[in-house]
Amino acid sequence: MAEDSPLIRSLRSALEAAPADVPLRLHLAALLLDDGEFEQAVAEIAAALQHDPGSAEARKLMLRAMGAPAPPAAPPAPAAAPPGAEPPPEAASVSFDWASAEQQLSDTVQPRFIEPAAADGADDPGDEPAWDIESSQVRLADVGGMTEVKQRLEAAFLAPMRNPELRRLYGKSLRGGLLLYGPPGCGKTFIARAVAGELGAKFLSVSLSDILDMYIGQSERNLHDVFAAARANAPCVIFLDEIDAVGGKRSSMRHNAMRGTVNQLLLELDGAQHDNDGVFVLAATNSPWDVDTALRRPGRLDRTLLVLPPDQQARESVLRYHLRDRPIEGVDLVKLAKKTDGWSGADLAHLCETAAEAALLDSAASGKVRMIGMPDLLAAAKEVRPSIESWFTAARNVAMFANDGGTYDDLLAFLKRTRRL
Amino acid sequence: MTTAERVTRARALMDLGRHTQARGLLAEALAEQPGDAAAWSAMARCCYRTDDFEEALHAADQALAHNPALAAAWRWRALSLAELKRWPEAHRAASEAIGREPHNWSGHMIMARGLLADPARGGDDQRARDAALRARELAPHEAETHFYAGRVAERAGRQAEAEACYREALRLNPEQRSARNQLALIQMRRGDNYAAAQGFAAVAASTKGAELGIHNLKVVAVRLISKARWVSVAALVVADIGAVAVPDGGWAVRAALLAVLAAGWAVWAVWAARQVPQQLRGPLLRTVRGSAYVLLVLLGVAAFSLAAFVLLLVPALARYWVEVVFGAVVVQLSALRAAAVLVRRAKQRVE
Secondary structure, eight states, X not given: OOOOOHHXXXXXXXXXXXXXOHHHHHXXXXXXXXXXXXXXXXXXXXXXXXXXXXXXXXXXXXXXXXXXXXXXXXOOOXXXXXXXXOOOHHHHHOOOOHHHHHHHHTTOOOOOBOOOTTTXXXXXXXXXXXXXXEEOOOOGGGSXXXXXXXXXXXXXXXXHHHOHHHHHHTTOOSOEEEEEEOSTTSSHHHHHHHHHHHHTOEXXXXXXXXXXXXXXXXXXXXXXXXXXXXXXXXXXEEEETTHHXXXXXXXXXXXXXXXXXXXXXXXXXXXXXXXXXXXXXXXXXXXXXXXXXXXGSTTSSOXXXXXXXXXXXXXXXXXXXXXXXXXXXXXXXXXXXXXXXXXXXXXXXXXXXXXXXXXXXXXXXXXXXXXXXXXXXXXXXXXXXXXXXXXXXXXXXXXXXXXXXXXTHHHHHHHHHTTOO | OOHHHHHHHHHHHHHTTOHHHHHHHHHHHHHHOTTOHHHXXXXXXXXXXXTOHHHXXXXXXXXXXXXXXXXXXXXXXXXXXXXXXXXXXXXXXXXXXXXXXXXXXXXXXXXXXXXXXXXXXXXXXXXXXXXXXXXXXXXXTOHHHHHHHHHHHHHTTOHHHHHHHHHHHHHHOTXXXXXXXHHHHHHHHTTOHHHHHHHHHHHHXXXXXXXXXXXXXXXXXXXXXXXXXXXXXXXXXXXHHHHHHSOSOOHHHHHHHHHHHHHHHHHHHHHXXXXXXXXXXXXXXXXXXXXXXXXXXXXXXXXXXXXXXXXXXXXXXXXXHHXXXXXXXXXHHHHHHHHHHHHHHHHHHHO
8 A cells, every 4th residue: 555645644533523425525535546555545445434424525535436546547448449459458358348338338429410511501511511521440350249140141241242253243232221120228329330340331310300400301301411421431231220210110200201201211322413432331229110111121231230238258258348347256157148148238237237226336335345246147037037028029020920021031030939839 | 308398209209109208208307387278288298198197188188277278289189088998088179179279280180080989979970080081181291180080981882992091090100009900801891811811911011900909910810710611511411321320340541531621621622722911820820829809719610520530539429429519519609609799898907
C-alpha cells in the first residue's frame, strides 16, 4: 500500500474523531479512488453506507470503485489493430472485438444525422455525406462462436460477392440484399457490421429514428439520401435496422404516411433511376412476418438468414466480456455458459449485472468487500428469465402455419432440434 | 421538439407498432403539457393498443377532463370500457362520441361493436345493425366497417351476406384477422374444411390471433375425427356379426373382417388428409398431438372400433360381445363428456 498523502492522513484523523460524518468519509473515499486505492475506498464507502444506507453519492462512488478498477484516463482499445502493430495483452489472448460486441448487445445505434446539409441549398451533397459512413474493421472471425450462422452467411451471401470472376461468369450483378432475422439481442447488428468488414465495404447503419419524420414526404427524402450517400461511397453496406417498421406491410398501414416510405424503399432497392452496383442492403428484424412481401422479392431482400441465440462458445465469449472489468473469482465460464443455453446476448449481460449488483449490495451491507463468485452468477441465472422465449412462441406459429415457399425452414429445423415444436 | 410534434411523432410510431417508444414520447409531452387533451387521447390509444385497458380508460378520462368535446377521447373511453366489460358505460361513451362527430364512421363502428359484444343485449340486433350499416355507409373503404356489417348479418342468420361482407373486408385489408376467422367459421359450417383450415392457419400465424387460430384448427380436427364415427359403428357391427357367426376360430374369416375394418379406417384417413391443405397436415398433426380434448374425441370415436378389433382378435371374448359393446359405449360416452368439458374451458380462454 502506498503511503497516504498529508491530506488523506488528516482526513483519517478527522474521521476518527467523528466517525459518523458521512460527507467527510465520502470525500476521503473519493480521494482514495483518485489515488487508485480501490480497496480502501470501498471500505470507506461501505462504512459510510452503514451510517447512511440511502446515500446516492455513496452508491455512486461504490459503483465507481467496483466497476472501474482501470485508470479512467486509459484510452479504449481500437476495434482492430493495424497490421504489424503489437496487440494489447487482452487482445493477444482473445480475438473477440469486445468494443463492437458491447455496442451491439446494448442495442444502441448512434444517430446518423449530422446537419441538414442542403438546408440552404448551398452545400454540394457530393462533397460531404449527410450520413455517418464508417469503414468497418470487424470481421466474421471477430464474432465469437455462431459457427452455423457464419457458415450460412458465407454460403448464401459472402462467397458470391467475393468472387467477381465467378460472378461475371454467371452474370450475377454486384447488388442484392440479405434479411437477418431472429430473436432480439442476438447479434444481428454486429453480424451486419462484420459482413461489411468482410466485403471491405463502408458501413452505413440506419434505424427507424433516422428515417421517420413527421412531415409528409420527409421520411422518403431521408431514405433517398441514405441510398444516395451509399451510392456515392460504393462499395457500401446499408444496414436497415428494424426493417419491419421502415418496410412494414403496406396493407396493415391504415392511416400513416409510412406507405410512401415503403414505396420509396422499393424504388431505391430496385435502383430504377440509379445504379445500385456496389450497394449491399442488409436488413434486420425481429418479426420478418411483418415485412412487406414486396421487399422479399428477387433482387431486393431475397435472401434470409436466421440469427439464433449465441451458442456455447459465443456465450462464453459474451460472459467473459461482461465480466472482464469486474472483481471476480473462481468463475467457471463453461459451466455458466451451459446453464444459459438459449439465452440472448442481452440476457447474458443482464445476468452479469444482476450478479454484480448482489455482490455489491452484500459488500455494502457487511462493510467488507467481496468478489463476484460462481454462487452469485448461478443465483442470478435462476433469477433472470431469458427474454427470447416469447419470440419463439410467436415465431413457432408463423413457421408452422405460414411457411410458404420454405421461408422459415431454418427456423423450423431449429425449433425441432430444440424441442420447441 | 414541441409537444404537438411529439404527439405527431408518437402517432406515427404507433402506426408502425412501436408502442413502447410512442408511450415514452407521450409521457414526455404530458410532462411538458399536462393539460394537453390531444396528448392524453393519443396516450389512451397507445395504452389500448398494448392491452392496458385500465390505463387507456384513465388517459381517455384525463383527455375528457381537459376537453369534454374531444370525440376521439370518447371513442377510446368506449373501447376501453367495452374491454373491461362495463357495457352500459361503454354504450354511453359511444353515444357521446357519435353525438359530437355524427359523420365519423369509427364512432358508429364502436357502437356496433359494443352492442354485439354485450351479452345483456344479445337481442339488440336492430340497433347494432343500424350502427354497423351507418359506419359502412360513411366509410365503405374501411375493412372494419364491412367486418361489423358481416357480424350483424351473421347474427341474423344471413350467412351469404355475412360471407360477402367478410370477403370485402379481406379484399380491403388482407391482414384483417377477425374477418378471416369469421369467414373460415362460415366455411367450416358448410363443410368446406379445406378452406376453413387455410383461414384458421392464417389467423394462427398472426401475432395476436395465435390462440384463436389454433383453437379453431383443433375444432376442424375434431370435425374430421367425428366423421369416423360411422366407420367405427360399422366396424363394431361387422365384428359382432363375425363373433356370432364364427364363434370358435375361423381365422381366415376373422382376418378378412380385420382387413375390412382396417380398410374402413384407411379410407377415412385418406379422406381426412384430403380435407386439409398439404402444407398444413404436419402442423395440424403437431397441434392436435398435445391437445387433450382432441385425443379424447378420438378415443370416444374409436371406442367401437377398438371393441371390434378386440372381438376379432380374441375369440374367447366372442361370447361376451354384449359386455364388450357395453364397455365401448361407456368409454365413448365418458371420453366425449370429458372432451366437451375441456372444449368449453378452452373456448372460454380463447374468448
